[in-house]
Amino acid sequence: MARIKVGVLGATGMVGQRIIQLLEGHPWFEVSEVAASERSAGRPYAEVMQGRWKVQGDIPPRVAQLIVKECNPNLECRLCFSALDSSVAGPVEEDFAQAGYVVSSNSKNHRMDPDVPLLIPEVNADHLDIIPQQRDRWGSDGYIITNPNCAAIGLVMALAPLHKRFGVDKVVVTTLQALSGAGYPGVPSLDVIDNVVPFIGGEEPKVESEPLKILGALDGGKFTSADLTISASCTRVHVVDGHLESVSIGLNHKASLDDLIAAWEEFDPLSGQELPSAPSPPLIYRREDDRPQPRRDRDEGKGMACVVGRLRKCSIHDYKFFVLSHNTIRGAAGAAILNAEFLYKKNLLWL
Numbered sequence: 001m002a003r004i005k006v007g008v009l010g011a012t013g014m015v016g017q018r019i020i021q022l023l024e025g026h027p028w029f030e031v032s033e034v035a036a037s038e039r040s041a042g043r044p045y046a047e048v049m050q051g052r053w054k055v056q057g058d059i060p061p062r063v064a065q066l067i068v069k070e071c072n073p074n075l076e077c078r079l080c081f082s083a084l085d086s087s088v089a090g091p092v093e094e095d096f097a098q099a100g101y102v103v104s105s106n107s108k109n110h111r112m113d114p115d116v117p118l119l120i121p122e123v124n125a126d127h128l129d130i131i132p133q134q135r136d137r138w139g140s141d142g143y144i145i146t147n148p149n150c151a152a153i154g155l156v157m158a159l160a161p162l163h164k165r166f167g168v169d170k171v172v173v174t175t176l177q178a179l180s181g182a183g184y185p186g187v188p189s190l191d192v193i194d195n196v197v198p199f200i201g202g203e204e205p206k207v208e209s210e211p212l213k214i215l216g217a218l219d220g221g222k223f224t225s226a227d228l229t230i231s232a233s234c235t236r237v238h239v240v241d242g243h244l245e246s247v248s249i250g251l252n253h254k255a256s257l258d259d260l261i262a263a264w265e266e267f268d269p270l271s272g273q274e275l276p277s278a279p280s281p282p283l284i285y286r287r288e289d290d291r292p293q294p295r296r297d298r299d300e301g302k303g304m305a306c307v308v309g310r311l312r313k314c315s316i317h318d319y320k321f322f323v324l325s326h327n328t329i330r331g332a333a334g335a336a337i338l339n340a341e342f343l344y345k346k347n348l349l350w351l
């Protein structure tokens with residue numbers, strides 16, 4: 001099969017280069033366009049990325065020689081991944097959707113729009129039914145889908161099977177977020193070595209609101225929020241990749257420790273769909289006392305699986321546990337690619 005040509009908007013950033021790395025050798029998609037700001041445009045990708053390529057391995061040779069373009073909707077592809085800085089992602093993604101492109105975005109700008117799916121294929125695939133409404137808004141075949149904030153996605157993956165079986169009504173979460181989540185160069189070394197920073201600008205509102213949209217319903221052409229309350233505290237820690245989160249939950253219906261573990265271990269909604277980036281299983285429960293750990297567990301399922309552990313009774317709510325997810329793979333680049341694979345399987349990349 002001829003591979004589908006895709007563009008990467010924000011191709012020079014941390015998430016953009018991860019997308020390029022993960023798409024190398026992809027069975028369905030082939031990077032044919034790379035775009036960024038006017039500062040980078042007009043030069044070969046390899047030249048622009050000298051000293052800036054931070055992911056493992058070399059730049060794929062075919063991408064290295066592509067000329068970086070500006071983010072105008074005249075790229076030769078039908079699907080674009082967006083890893084744009086949020087200061088520009090909003091209007092750029094709208095221009096592309098209006099011009100008929102499908103945009104799979106990492107940026108926060110359109111996540112909460114009333115006709116934009118905030119998609120985790122394992123959790124809320126039915127939210128794609130909103131796409132015709134969005135196409136009407138743009139007056140084109142194009143549309144935007146988004147993936148969640150990098151701390152929200154691990155939390156939702158752990159909550160989704162529990163919410164479905166037992167109803168989760170309250171969540172208190174403290175995140176220990178990796179440095180790569182701040183892009184490059186990110187947090188200054190003198191602020192973070194031998195330290196924990198108990199603040200990440202704008203993060204807590206995202207972790208408190210995005211899961212409610214994802215776990216909510218699409219009813220009568222409108223998203224309704226899930227009926228649960230989340231209180232989040234977000235911290236930056238001295239780890240390169242992998243967000244660890246300490247979570248305590250209250251449930252609507254009684255459940256045992258074994259019931260919760262079974263809900264996680266039986267959760268595999270994409271099984272059999274053969275999506276290249278879908279991990280199977282998407283959730284792994286570790287029984288050791290000291291797991292999950294970022295360095296040891298973040299690469300499970302090639303960085304796409306979330307790892308849960310240390311489930312125990314909570315003396316304030318019902319239960320507490322830890323969840324770990326790879327922030328630049330499951331929390332960003334890999335999530336955008338999995339979303340696009342899901343659209344392809346659902347015949348949503350073409351009319």
Ligand code: NAP
Pocket residue numbers: 009010011012013014015016035036037038039040041071083084085086088089106107108148149150180181182183184327328331332
């Ligand atoms: P980054 O490293 O700062 O990269 C930003 C990208 O945006 C670069 O390619 C940059 O191009 C481009 N850009 C900046 N200003 C532009 C302009 N005026 N016009 C066109 N392009 C412009 O950021 P990042 O960490 O990759 O994050 C990218 C997006 O993903 C952000 O919205 C972020 O919030 C989101 N996200 C990040 C993570 C993570 O773990 N890092 C996780 C989830 C979501 P130049 O190189 O030419 O300036």
